[in-house]
Amino acid sequence: MGEAKFELNEVTLKRPGRNTAGNVTTVIILNRITTSFLKGKITAVLGPSGSGKSSLLRLLNRLEDPAAGRITLDGQDLKGLNIFTLRQRVGMVWQLPTLFPGTVLENISFGPRLRGISLSRARAKELILMVGLGTELLDRRADSLSIGQQQRVSLARTLANEPEVLLLDEPTSALDPTAAANILHLMVDLKSRLGLTIIFVTHILDQARQVADEVLFLHHGEIVEAAPAQQFFTAPQDPRSRLFLSGQLEG
């Protein structure tokens, strides 16, 4: 067992929502999650649609706070950390690309500029190449790119912040197989070269098999199984994991 980057203890997330009768109530999105994410490892978060994968990532970047429980980063309670520093250290890439109006370069420079740093064009070029795009895109308007290009620019924008942790929500959902393979390589590279801790949500089991060190499997907002990837894929412990791996688990 390695060292934990994130530790979650009995974490419960609730949101206002509707019950089946259509009335407003509080819905439990994540229920008493206790787990840890290992430093310098890639953890794949798996689970059917609606199981709470994206919601879990939002908690780690403190876009939302849990109703109960405690989350620590390097042993420090998230609530005790400066929120802006935390969000710089824990970068997030969204399931749907959300670029700002303006050029690609302006998008990539957004994070550093918040801290009064102006990103050099050389560094911007480096980042755009890193995510598998050409440097000629830098001066294009962000909304003129394809969704797949936008998704990779989002990743470059997050990387410009030089985070210690990367939260990736289905980072390849809009990419062709070649581009997707590039991103997976990049993830492994970031992990081994820079020691980044990567938590990534995916629907594609093969991707998790290829790059994940650890697997966290969610179902209905609860942890079904958390195990080393090797073990999860060869000898899943929970019957629901076995159903999921054979493509038979309902959401």
Added chain:
Amino acid sequence: MQYINIGYGNLLLALILVGITLAVSLWQRLDLHGDLFIGTLRTFIQLTAVGYLLQVIFNLNRWYLVILALGIMLLVAAANAYRRQQERWPGLFFIMLLAIALGGIITLAIVIGIVLKVKPWYQPQYIIPIAGMIVGNAMIGAALAINRLTGEIKAHRGEIEAALSLGATAYLAVLPYLRSALRAAMLPTISTMMTVGIVQLPGMMSGQIIAGASPAAAVRYQVVVTYMVAAATALTTIMATLLAYRYYFTPNHQLKPPAQNNKT
């Protein structure tokens, strides 16, 4: 030139105009005659009541009565701006009131105290109609700006949260949408400034001319009024949006989940 006074006899004759409206409604089966009847009556009753009230304020000529009238004006304007919102929340009424009051009073003080140099400042003849124009426009601006802000935040949750997740403050994350709300609220005023006098003669200027003022003098008043309306709109909308955007965020720079309404 002699000023023609409108007596009750003249008013009765003005019903010819209502008759024309009624005829159109009946002829084209617009089914508006009920509303038209009520509207005709309300116009007469409301304006008559306000006329008497103003007459009292003018006759007594007391500063506290003027303040009272201004206070009522502000309350009604805030309630109106609040009522026009697609999304209402506790505190929004007070934000409207504060923004309209501050924007209105600052503009009013400049017009009455510095530009016109009215002495004493509370002369109802000046302060009441000028305050009315200021507050009315501030109200429309505030209503427009906050409605736009609410809509923009709803439509751009993704971008706002992306900015937050990169370490932006709530203010920086919402800034593009604050700007577009302010622009939307100020645009009508600015475009009026572009066409005033060419496309339409403003009501106040027309009124002054009818009352016997020389067109040149009336025009100078209208210029001041136009600038004043722009200033009041700008001040009120910027205050309203700066106060209102905070509601959508927690103190920890998190965008609150969208409002859940019990009606589907």
